[in-house]
Amino acid sequence: MQKKNAAAVMRMILTAVYTAAAVLLQCSVFPHLRLFGAIPELTLCVIVCVSCWEDEKFSCILAVCAGFLLDTVGSDKFTLSPLMFLLSACVSILLAKRVFAGKLIPAVISGGAALAAGAVKTTLILAAKGAPVNAAILHTALPQLLYGAIVFIPVFLLSVLHFRIFRNSFDLGRLRAGARA
């Protein structure tokens, strides 16, 4: 039992490290790799994928912490990311563990919904700052959504790999129980 717990704890620690790295990448590296003038919501993609696999409580705490870290490092005036990340994690948890037995469909649906929500958030903040809504959608929100979708694929595949390496029988039993429910 202790061995199983150790594997789960190890996986959670690594997941937290990956998420922190995603925040730093989003704030420092991706601004230099803009596509069509936008940067992707990398951290949001990580949160959505993690929530599909991980424990519900851990996913929620990680989502809130990652959102707060992102807004702090990015010096955002609006600290809305914790709430948005928490809601995205909830959608993932709900779809992955309650509605669907498989993991690919819920991850894609919740990833798409989260990225769309991210684009809406960007549009709303730009509109609140006085930018024309049409231009904000065209020049920033839409490219951000598309770039996010591109980034989501490798993030999801890496999350699958990560879970397969560190999974244990406790997780499998929990997933089967979730699927039956």
Add this chain to the structure above:
Amino acid sequence: MKFFKSKFFIITLIVTVLIAAVFTAMSLFGYSSYIKAGINYVTTPIQKLSDAVGRALDGYASYITEFDKLKKENEELKNQINEMLDDVQSAKGVKEENDRLRRMLEVKEEHLDYKFEPADIVGREDGNYMTVFTLGRGKNNGIDKDMPIISANSGLIGRITDAGATWSKACSIVDMDSSVGAYVERSRSSGIVVGDYELGLRGLCKMAYMQSDADIEVGDRILTSGVGSVYPRGLIIGTVTEVSYDESLRTKYAVIKPYAEISGLSSVMVLTSFERYVEE
């Protein structure tokens, strides 16, 4: 479904909403929190490292989206370089450094009341709706909130928005949160230079709220008015590239090209002290 009705989830949701509300309100009213300062204190050195990686990768994405444009530009630049290479090859690096230092000296001699603190840009959070520079110096070096930052050629870049012990954050004049009191050097017509979303995408800003009969022309230099005491009077903001009339506000506005090369900056000067302008 049981999880979403659990005490844990409800408490987490309430705490998150409170965090969002409290920190957004604090930020909007200009208060900075110790938690944010602490996080920035830890992350700034790591950010410096990851930003170096980002700088190394700079522009790679544009190969995909702007390949044809870049190819054409590359050919033009190659021709230009060939023409210029003979003239400047040997002394180029030394000359540039010399020019930069001379400009700094000129600014100091011209404005005896100015006190500078040079600072390197260690990070650049170029988000989807803002551009924030992280500087590698902070309160320990006399840098504090609302101090103006200028380039080596005395062009206004922006102002410090937040400062910790070893770091500080600054926003540029093309940012939508920026507003600077300004006047036209030639005619003394006044207005406010503000960031504009669409112009900001092209690295430009806007001089707004000018009287409908204001005397302003393309090519005019725009300087800071010093009103509001954040910026000293007479700093060069930029030059006018376009003049238009806003029908809804019934005011004139001008598109400004910043004098300082904001996109390619690696170091700046923070004006830690200057004589405040008093309107007569």
